[in-house]
Amino acid sequence: MSRPRRTDDLRVPAGLLIPALVGVAILVLPMLGLVLRAPWSDLPSILTSEAVLTALRLSLTTATAATLVALVCGVPVAWLLARTALPGRSLLRGVVTVPLVLPPVIGGVALLMVFGRRGVIGGWMDETFGVSLPFTTTAVVLAQVFVAMPFLIVAVEGALRTTDRRYEDVAATLGATSWTTFRRVTLPAVAPGVLAGAVLCWARALGEFGATVTFAGSLPGTTRTLPIEAYVAIGAGDSEVAIVLSLLMIVVSVAILVGLRDRWIGSSA
Amino acid sequence: MSRGARYTVLAVAVAIVLPTVGCDDDEDPQVGAGSDTASGQGDTPSGTVTVLAAASLTESFEELAGQLAREYPDLEVVFSFGPSSGLVEQVISGAPADVLATADPTTMDEAVAADVVDGEPVVFARNALTLAVPAGNPAGVTGLADLADDDLRVAVCEPQVPCGAAAERLLDAAGVTAAPDTLTTDVKEAASLVALGEADAALIYRTDAAAEGDDIETLDVPEADEIVNDYPVALLADAANPDGARAIAGAITGELGRSVLAEAGFLEP
CATH class of the missing domain: 3.40.190.10 (Periplasmic binding protein-like II)
Known part of the structure; x- marks a missing residue:
């Protein structure tokens, strides 16, 4: 009784309280504003309109495909970063995480310069196989992988670093090959981390806009994902559609955060 | 770029x-x-x-x-x-x-x-539209009718923005059903794609084609003289x-x- 408990301290100095309230308002008001401006009566018809359904379908399939690619390629990258003594490993980690801080539209320009028709790889692919990536659904997935895979890599590497390596050592002494050890011991141990990374990666892929619109363009049914549909709607002066799409994305984002709350937000409340 | x-x-x-x-x-x-x-x-x-x-x-x-x-x-x-x-x-x-x-x-x-x-x-x-192709016309575009070709990479503005509305009227007048590969939110984006060689053809304003200089060639489209934006x-x-x-x-x-x-x-x- 005599000692104040740190967690229950309600005496907040005004110098902290006021900026904190402003900060919360900046985060909450835009979302509240969307809810207030939402055309509730038109909501069902907009949500079920051909344009929105097409974009939704494309977003769900591309984000899922991008997450699968990120799982297949990203988990091994995380393993390399966490378990090996590669020379230049920190450089590799830096390179791999650049897309986390790079403006996505710059990523899109970079992808276009490499995989575009006159790009280093794209030019060769076009000449040799007659395959051209930009403005295809594959380009959407590639853009999403570029932007979202680092989230998975960072999450999985973190999980790998915090697991007890002695189990792997034991497996090795019992004669398991390193591949078997990875499959039977390491992967099950970090499964929750992989799952969380995959969900985060999927959410980031679902929200991807800048790299996609720059590298893959915007064509309904082929490359126009939900965020691009929202951007096109606002550019075309069709704000109601943009609001409804924004609400949809917010609902998905909040659902993901709620699903991951124990892992990412903690349970201090 | x-x-x-x-x-x-x-x-x-x-x-x-x-x-x-x-x-x-x-x-x-x-x-x-x-x-x-x-x-x-x-x-x-x-x-x-x-x-x-x-x-x-x-x-x-x-x-x-x-x-x-x-x-x-x-x-x-x-x-x-x-x-x-x-x-x-x-x-x-x-x-x-x-x-x-x-x-x-x-x-x-x-x-x-x-x-x-x-x-x-x-x-x-x-302002009037023109049919723009990359310098040298690599895809051998000859006229508006080629925009219906699925094998050509075609960029057209969104129908809600003025250049897209004009393009729609022009294509209607010419009796062509275009097969665009991307719909750009403004005319500059379409012009850039042609200048980069990523699009084989695009309907852009004559002024934008002129602004891109040597990177773009234009083809004569007789119908375009009738479709003029104020x-x-x-x-x-x-x-x-x-x-x-x-x-x-x-x-x-x-x-x-x-x-x-x-x-x-x-x-x-």
Whole structure:
């Protein structure tokens, strides 16, 4: 009784309280504003309109495909970063995480310069196989992988670093090959981390806009994902559609955060 | 790359400058009155004037502002270029701006209907479409009918933005059902894709084709002569700098504007 408990301290100095309230308002008001401006009566018809359904379908399939690619390629990258003594490993980690801080539209320009028709790889692919990536659904997935895979890599590497390596050592002494050890011991141990990374990666892929619109363009049914549909709607002066799409994305984002709350937000409340 | 990057830089610059303009206004209720700022002198417009203009006006208006600086050294002109429909939406949503110039009357009519325009819009130029191909015409495009070819990479503007609306009318007139691979939110994006060689053909304004210089070739499209967009300009009702707005609108509709716009390939109103 005599000692104040740190967690229950309600005496907040005004110098902290006021900026904190402003900060919360900046985060909450835009979302509240969307809810207030939402055309509730038109909501069902907009949500079920051909344009929105097409974009939704494309977003769900591309984000899922991008997450699968990120799982297949990203988990091994995380393993390399966490378990090996590669020379230049920190450089590799830096390179791999650049897309986390790079403006996505710059990523899109970079992808276009490499995989575009006159790009280093794209030019060769076009000449040799007659395959051209930009403005295809594959380009959407590639853009999403570029932007979202680092989230998975960072999450999985973190999980790998915090697991007890002695189990792997034991497996090795019992004669398991390193591949078997990875499959039977390491992967099950970090499964929750992989799952969380995959969900985060999927959410980031679902929200991807800048790299996609720059590298893959915007064509309904082929490359126009939900965020691009929202951007096109606002550019075309069709704000109601943009609001409804924004609400949809917010609902998905909040659902993901709620699903991951124990892992990412903690349970201090 | 340079064009896309430049465009992005410009957009960022505008995004940074716009809020600053808003702040100035609050401290400066009698903008242009002459006595409240150090630079104000008599009837000379001063301060910052913000112009929202159709993307196709980018080069012409920047040129015009450069020449206008000699006449009005104290007037700083800030541009935000984009799709007309999106600009109108911005104005209706309260974007702080003084002058609006769109690429067709339809978009301007929306602004007039929303009561955000001061006085009658004035048509200051006209523009026609052309069929643009990358230098050397690598895909061997011969005319509008080729736009229906699935194997060609075709870029067309969104139907809601003026260049897209004009493209729709042109294709209708020619009896062609185009198979676009991407729908761009403004005409500059379509022009960039052709200049980069990522699109085999695009319907853009003649002025944008001219602005891309040697990177783009144009093909004669007889039907295009009939499909001409009127470009209206208007002062905005909430202009923070009405004197500056009148000065720049006067220059756009006046002799200086005529000569600069004609130089860029615009048609006389």
